[in-house]
C-alpha cells in the first residue's frame with residue numbers, strides 16, 4: 001500500500017489535474033492506438049516501484065491523455081511474468097490505476113489462434129479465461145482494504161461492457177469473434193500437443209499475459225473489458241513457424257481495427 005501511494009504521489013506531481021477514469025493496457029503492436037493522441041507521457045523506468053522493461057515491440061511508457069472526452073491512463077507496453085517480474089510486479093500498475101480513480105480497465109494483447117475458425121488478424125472479445133500460468137497474483141497476505149481473500153470470478157469480463165463492445169463493433173462493421181483466452185507463462189511458444197490439449201480444455205486463443213491483470217482488476221472491482229488480436233495460428237494449427245516478428249507485423253494491422261473499436265467504446269462510456 002505504501003508503494004502504491006508513493007507511485008501515485010509521483011504521478012500526481014508530474015501530471016497536472018491527474019484524474020484518470022479509464023485505464024488501457026496496450027499489447028504488442030497496438031501502439032498505433034496512441035498515434036493521434038496527445039498528452040503527458042512518462043517512461044516506466046522513471047516511475048518509482050515500476051519494474052524495469054525491455055521486450056521488443058513494447059514501448060515502456062505511461063501516457064495520460066484525453067480519449068473521446070475521457071481521461072485515460074494508457075500503458076504502452078506491459079510487465080510480463082516471463083521477463084522475470086513477479087506476479088506482484090506485473091500487476092502493480094493496476095493497483096495504482098485503482099487508487100488513482102480508474103473505474104474501467106481495457107486490456108489488449110496479441111495471441112495465437114487455437115480455434116480453427118479464427119483467422120490471422122481477427123479481433124477476439126475475451127469472454128472468459130483459463131489461468132494456465134500455475135500461479136496467481138493474489139497469492140500472499142491479503143489487504144482487505146483492497147479486495148476479498150477469495151474473489152468471485154464469475155463476471156471478470158463485464159457483461160455490460162462486452163455487450164457495448166459488440167454493439168460498437170457492429171456499428172463499425174467490424175466482424176469480431178468471442179472466446180476464451182488461455183494464459184501460459186511463456187516465453188517459449190507452445191508445442192502442437194499443448195495446443196491440442198488447450199483446445200480440448202476450451203481455449204480459443206493462447207497468450208502470455210493479461211490474465212494476471214484481469215484477476216487483479218476483478219479483485220479491485222474495476223469493470224474489465226479485454227481483447228485479443230490473433231497475430232498467428234498457434235502451433236500445429238497451420239504449418240507456419242512462429243516468430244515474434246510475425247506477431248508484431250500482424251499486430252500492427254489488426255491494431256488499427258481494434259484501436260477504432262476501443263475509441264468507439266470509450267466514446268459511449
Ligand code: HPA
Nearest residue numbers: 110111112206207208234
Ligand atoms: N502463443 C503464445 N503467445 C502468443 C502467441 C502464441 O502463439 N502469439 C502471440 N502471443
